[in-house]
Amino acid sequence: MERLKIGVSACLFHPDPGRRAFASKTLHYLEQSVAHWIMAGGAMPVLIPSPTGDTARGDVTLADYAQWLDGVVMHGGADLWPGNYGEQPLRPEWAGDKLRDDYEIALLKAFVAAGKPAFGICRGLQLINVAFGGSLYQDISSQTASTLRHQDMQAYDRLFHGLHIEPQSRLSELLPQPGRVNSVHHQAIKALAQGFVVEARCPEGGIIEAIRHQGCARGGPWVAAVQWHPEFHKPEYGVIDDSALLTDFLSAAARQKT
Incomplete structure (x- = not known):
């Protein structure tokens, strides 16, 4: 069978x-x-560049990528522009990256318009929520009652916490066993975007950890996201086996090809 081609949004320097x-x-x-995580499912990752900027040439658009590719992963990086x-x-350091936001929001909308699935990781979850009309806490520790640290730049991907999965959610079917996940973020969803449901939270403080568009089960947009980094998970870390997340996303990408 022809391998799936999965787009990956670009981080910007x-x-x-x-x-x-x-x-x-x-x-x-x-x-x-991120690339290796996608390749673990037998798919081919393709970095999607922004078509705008002071060196822009030609007429290739994000819609062209959305037509050619089978799905897109919105991955981690800088804060979003409030x-x-x-x-x-x-605070000045929470100003985020507006240029990347503009590019990724346009990219996400191109794939949704083309009927292709989108999966968000960490910043990707936050970007998806904002793109669909939701909002964020700019800083968990100063804007919420949560006392749990969600980011430690020394520990980085070795910082973990538990995960509460909402019963009867799609995620509860994919990840039936309780466990823990990594935590590499200081911002989080405040107001959930319309059309989405919460699929998981952090047990300590209730920070949203996974969302899914209701259209996933109704023939509408297939859009899902998690706040943790599944690509960082290794069995020796004692974390939840979330390999089913990739399988579910790639299965959605394969279905849209038929």
């Missing part, structure tokens, strides 16, 4: 005079383990 390599250039990249959900940054 903007021009930075303090950077030693390509200091004046905009760089597009993805984290290696202006996209009607707020001002509470």
Whole structure:
């Protein structure tokens, strides 16, 4: 069978005079383990560049990628620009990356319009929620009652917490066993976007950990996302086996081809 082709949204390095390599250039990249996670399911990851910018040429659009590819993964990275959900940054370092937001929101909408599935990881979950009209806590520790640390840059992907999966959700079918997941974020969903349901929360503080569009089960948009990084999970970490997330997403991508 022909392998599925899965698009991956790009992280952006903007021009930075303090950077030693390509200091004046905009760089597009993805984290290696995201590509390897997709490849673990037998699919081919394809980095999707932004078609805009001061070096833009030609007439290739994000809609062209959405027609050619079978699905898209929105992956982790910088904070979102609060202006996209009607707020001002509470601190300068939480201003996010508006250029990446604009590119990824347009990318997500192109795939939804083409009837192709989209899966979000960490920032990807937050981006999906904002793109569909939801909002975020700019900082969990200062804006919520949660006392649990969700980000530790020293521990990074070795910081874990438990996971409560909502009964009767699709996620409860995919991940029937309780367990723990990694936590690499300081922002989180505040107001859930219309049309989505919560599929999992952190037991300590109730932070939303997984969402799914109601259209997934009704012939509408197939859009799902998790706040943790499944691509970072290794059995030796004592984490939940969430390999079924990838299988479910790729199965949706395969169905749209038939």
